[in-house]
Amino acid sequence: MIGTTHLAYEPLTESSAAAFASQLGIFEEGAILASNEIGDGNLNLVFRITDKQTGKSIILKQALPYAKVVGESWPLTLQRAKIESEALKIFGKMCPDLVPAVYFSDEQMAITAMEDLSSLSIARTGFIQGKTYPLLSSHLGQYLAKTLFYTSDYGLGTDKKRLLVKEFTNPELCKITEDLIFTDPFFDSATNSFEEELRSEVEKIWSDEELKFHASLLKKSFLTETEALLHGDLHTGSIFASENETKVIDPEFAFYGPAGFDIGQVFANLAFQVIVNEKDRDTFLGHIGTTWTTFVAEFTTLWKTENKEIHSIGEQLLSFNLQKFFTDALGFAGCEMIRRTIGLAHVADLDTVEDKLRRIETKKQAISIGKMLIKDREEIKTISDFLSVLHEFVG
Amino acid sequence: MIGTTHLAYEPLTESSAAAFASQLGIFEEGAILASNEIGDGNLNLVFRITDKQTGKSIILKQALPYAKVVGESWPLTLQRAKIESEALKIFGKMCPDLVPAVYFSDEQMAITAMEDLSSLSIARTGFIQGKTYPLLSSHLGQYLAKTLFYTSDYGLGTDKKRLLVKEFTNPELCKITEDLIFTDPFFDSATNSFEEELRSEVEKIWSDEELKFHASLLKKSFLTETEALLHGDLHTGSIFASENETKVIDPEFAFYGPAGFDIGQVFANLAFQVIVNEKDRDTFLGHIGTTWTTFVAEFTTLWKTENKEIHSIGEQLLSFNLQKFFTDALGFAGCEMIRRTIGLAHVADLDTVEDKLRRIETKKQAISIGKMLIKDREEIKTISDFLSVLHEFVG
Numbered sequence: 001m002i003g004t005t006h007l008a009y010e011p012l013t014e015s016s017a018a019a020f021a022s023q024l025g026i027f028e029e030g031a032i033l034a035s036n037e038i039g040d041g042n043l044n045l046v047f048r049i050t051d052k053q054t055g056k057s058i059i060l061k062q063a064l065p066y067a068k069v070v071g072e073s074w075p076l077t078l079q080r081a082k083i084e085s086e087a088l089k090i091f092g093k094m095c096p097d098l099v100p101a102v103y104f105s106d107e108q109m110a111i112t113a114m115e116d117l118s119s120l121s122i123a124r125t126g127f128i129q130g131k132t133y134p135l136l137s138s139h140l141g142q143y144l145a146k147t148l149f150y151t152s153d154y155g156l157g158t159d160k161k162r163l164l165v166k167e168f169t170n171p172e173l174c175k176i177t178e179d180l181i182f183t184d185p186f187f188d189s190a191t192n193s194f195e196e197e198l199r200s201e202v203e204k205i206w207s208d209e210e211l212k213f214h215a216s217l218l219k220k221s222f223l224t225e226t227e228a229l230l231h232g233d234l235h236t237g238s239i240f241a242s243e244n245e246t247k248v249i250d251p252e253f254a255f256y257g258p259a260g261f262d263i264g265q266v267f268a269n270l271a272f273q274v275i276v277n278e279k280d281r282d283t284f285l286g287h288i289g290t291t292w293t294t295f296v297a298e299f300t301t302l303w304k305t306e307n308k309e310i311h312s313i314g315e316q317l318l319s320f321n322l323q324k325f326f327t328d329a330l331g332f333a334g335c336e337m338i339r340r341t342i343g344l345a346h347v348a349d350l351d352t353v354e355d356k357l358r359r360i361e362t363k364k365q366a367i368s369i370g371k372m373l374i375k376d377r378e379e380i381k382t383i384s385d386f387l388s389v390l391h392e393f394v395g
Numbered sequence: 396m397i398g399t400t401h402l403a404y405e406p407l408t409e410s411s412a413a414a415f416a417s418q419l420g421i422f423e424e425g426a427i428l429a430s431n432e433i434g435d436g437n438l439n440l441v442f443r444i445t446d447k448q449t450g451k452s453i454i455l456k457q458a459l460p461y462a463k464v465v466g467e468s469w470p471l472t473l474q475r476a477k478i479e480s481e482a483l484k485i486f487g488k489m490c491p492d493l494v495p496a497v498y499f500s501d502e503q504m505a506i507t508a509m510e511d512l513s514s515l516s517i518a519r520t521g522f523i524q525g526k527t528y529p530l531l532s533s534h535l536g537q538y539l540a541k542t543l544f545y546t547s548d549y550g551l552g553t554d555k556k557r558l559l560v561k562e563f564t565n566p567e568l569c570k571i572t573e574d575l576i577f578t579d580p581f582f583d584s585a586t587n588s589f590e591e592e593l594r595s596e597v598e599k600i601w602s603d604e605e606l607k608f609h610a611s612l613l614k615k616s617f618l619t620e621t622e623a624l625l626h627g628d629l630h631t632g633s634i635f636a637s638e639n640e641t642k643v644i645d646p647e648f649a650f651y652g653p654a655g656f657d658i659g660q661v662f663a664n665l666a667f668q669v670i671v672n673e674k675d676r677d678t679f680l681g682h683i684g685t686t687w688t689t690f691v692a693e694f695t696t697l698w699k700t701e702n703k704e705i706h707s708i709g710e711q712l713l714s715f716n717l718q719k720f721f722t723d724a725l726g727f728a729g730c731e732m733i734r735r736t737i738g739l740a741h742v743a744d745l746d747t748v749e750d751k752l753r754r755i756e757t758k759k760q761a762i763s764i765g766k767m768l769i770k771d772r773e774e775i776k777t778i779s780d781f782l783s784v785l786h787e788f789v790g
Contacts, residue, residue, distance in 0.1 A: 153615070153618045153619065158566075158569070158570065158573055158618055159566045159570060161618075162564055162565075162566040162569065163564070163566065165560070165564065166561050166564040169557055169558070169560065169561040170557075171553075171554045171557040171558065174553070174557065175553065175554060178553055183706055186706070187706060209709070209711070212706075212709070213709060213711045213712060213715075216704075216706070216709070216712050217712070217715065220548070220712075223548045223553055223556075223621075224548065224620050224621045224622050225619050225620060225621075226618075226619045226620075226621060227619050309611075311578055311581070311582060311607070311611070314604070314607070314608060314611070316604070316608045317608060317611050317612070317615075320608075320612065
């Protein structure tokens with residue numbers, strides 16, 4: 001591997017990406033490499049580099065110094081490439097089967113070379129096409145339990161954890177979440193985007209002082225609680241899936257936050273399918289249930305067998321933590337459901353419902369469920385309660 | 396100022412301290428300086444440097460690469476000198492009248508040159524000698540409100556706050572607090588130290604699962620909540636006082652933690668005087684009350700007038716935060732009262748009670764109050780409730 005470090009940043013092209021990849025010691029010397037840019041260009045360049053002879057392939061991902069969301073563009077530091085590659089390495093150690101392997105990373109060039117997952121599909125896209133991925137939720141429960149336990153004070157020890165909190169200081173991407181999830185949707189902000197037919201529902205949100213108070217509590221939790229190293233953007237567009245495999249990608253929003261945030265984003269993005277997918281509704285309710293029950297079983301085992309806080313292994317503290325994660329997750333899920341319906345960044349699950357009346361109806365359901373989860377999260381004590389309530393809202 | 400930076404660390408002597416001070420541009424050129432080491436040598440060297448002619452004086456404080464507590468010695472990085480000088484500068488900007496002025500600091504040499512406060516006394520020492528410092532608690536209420544508000548997400552803005560959290564990562568000194576306040580006193584740890592007459596009380600602590608559960612919750616809050624930049628060691632030995640003045644010193648334990656921690660240490664250390672000082676009991680109950688009411692009044696003004704989170708200025712979030720700070724403060728005060736009675740580092744308030752029977756009695760009261768505050772902190776809703784309960788325990 002020559003000449004790949006200490007390079008000044010410049011965006012790769014398909015041909016320079018191939019040249020770069022050939023120097024990484026991943027492909028045979030002299031291999032003829034095909035290079036295709038396959039990203040959506042909003043935040044990153046994504047190249048698939050393939051050895052034409054053997055078919056072996058990798059992904060080369062490079063951060064761009066700006067973000068584009070729905071036509072808007074703003075500058076972003078390249079530091080997020082380092083956050084992403086370091087987070088992939090850490091999460092990959094904890095659950096190697098559920099995270100793409102990282103072969104190489106370079107901070108200056110903001111590049112990560114990683115496993116090519118092209119044989120899998122983005123879960124959200126698959127859902128919309130009618131796939132349900134039977135193992136997805138038990139995999140996600142495992143992923144959540146392992147990443148959230150092993151990066152906590154209990155799994156890592158308090159000293160090492162404090163250093164990781166420092167390493168994963170991520171103000172720029174956290175600010176995006178703060179604004180787009182916790183603030184803008186609850187006020188008449190320029191970033192909001194919704195059909196005129198939803199205006200009366202949206203104005204009710206803006207004038208609901210109790211709802212806004214609860215959203216500000218959830219925002220406070222996001223800003224001040226360093227329970228675990230989070231993925232930070234764990235929606236179903238950050239998950240590759242097939243019938244047998246699940247891989248969690250794109251942790252560039254990683255930071256230390258409340259454990260319930262990652263869990264809540266999974267809940268919310270599965271709940272969109274509960275709303276729109278009448279045919280597979282029970283399957284997706286089942287996915288939500290399995291995510292949580294798998295999480296609890298695995299987290300409990302880790303708590304009891306690998307706890308670094310030897311004086312904290314009592315059942316009472318475990319139960320307290322699990323209940324807190326659940327309550328927080330419901331609240332964060334509520335925020336995610338509202339912002340994905342009326343905020344800046346929507347989800348295709350709702351936006352691709354073709355019949356307009358039906359689409360507005362599903363969006364109203366998403367808003368109602370979101371409000372209920374934010375305000376009544378303390379009342380919903382168990383996963384069965386949650387599933388019953390969801391069923392009621394869409395039934 | 397010549398030659399003071401980029402020096403390799405070495406501990407100063409009285410004569411090298413004078414030579415160092417003469418280069419700082421603080422004294423007139425050619426001034427003849429007297430130098431006296433006045434520290435207790437446990438963590439730091441403390442020199443008073445005086446211009447023999449003008450009487451002008453400063454303090455030169457230098458961190459030592461180890462800590463001595465009750466005869467034990469362990470290594471400590473010098474980074475804490477930087478934490479201390481940076482925290483003094485930050486807190487000093489917020490409340491210049493309540494924090495010693497910093498004239499100079501050097502990270503390599505682990506030195507801070509600061510205002511000489513020799514005209515004041517350490518508050519704890521003054522209390523034991525019968526002083527009560529009438530303005531102490533209104534000053535402390537102001538100090539707590541300003542430092543805890545201006546360093547919070549609300550006072551500082553979320554971006555700047557995330558960077559300060561990173562800067563004030565302080566794992567080594569936080570670990571001391573974690574062990575000595577939240578863990579060791581609740582288990583039969585080698586660091587504990589108590590009179591044999593207290594053994595049955597202490598063994599009751601070790602077998603009280605509910606108490607230990609609540610202590611583990613408070614520890615979790617200490618480990619995971621980044622509400623504000625704390626002093627981190629705000630007992631009455633870190634406060635200089637006179638009839639008119641109050642100065643908060645020694646923030647080498649500074650880190651981002653739960654706001655109630657600093658408030659709770661003030662409560663607990665004033666409560667020791669409520670226990671031992673029958674003559675001035677009402678004065679010290681008054682000090683606790685005034686600390687809290689001044690804090691609430693000042694914090695409320697700052698919240699309403701200087702809130703950077705423009706969408707969070709509502710009364711409901713303010714009330715929630717104040718109630719949370721109060722509840723947390725009671726719990727942290729309880730931990731402080733127990734650890735100062737049976738843990739590694741005691742307080743002179745209790746240890747200097749000469750009559751042994753009376754001393755054991757006061758220590759039992761401190762333990763009982765501590766347990767009650769930890770377990771029943773949610774039940775004690777107001778400052779009047781707290782003062783009544785305290786009065787009942789010692790009455």
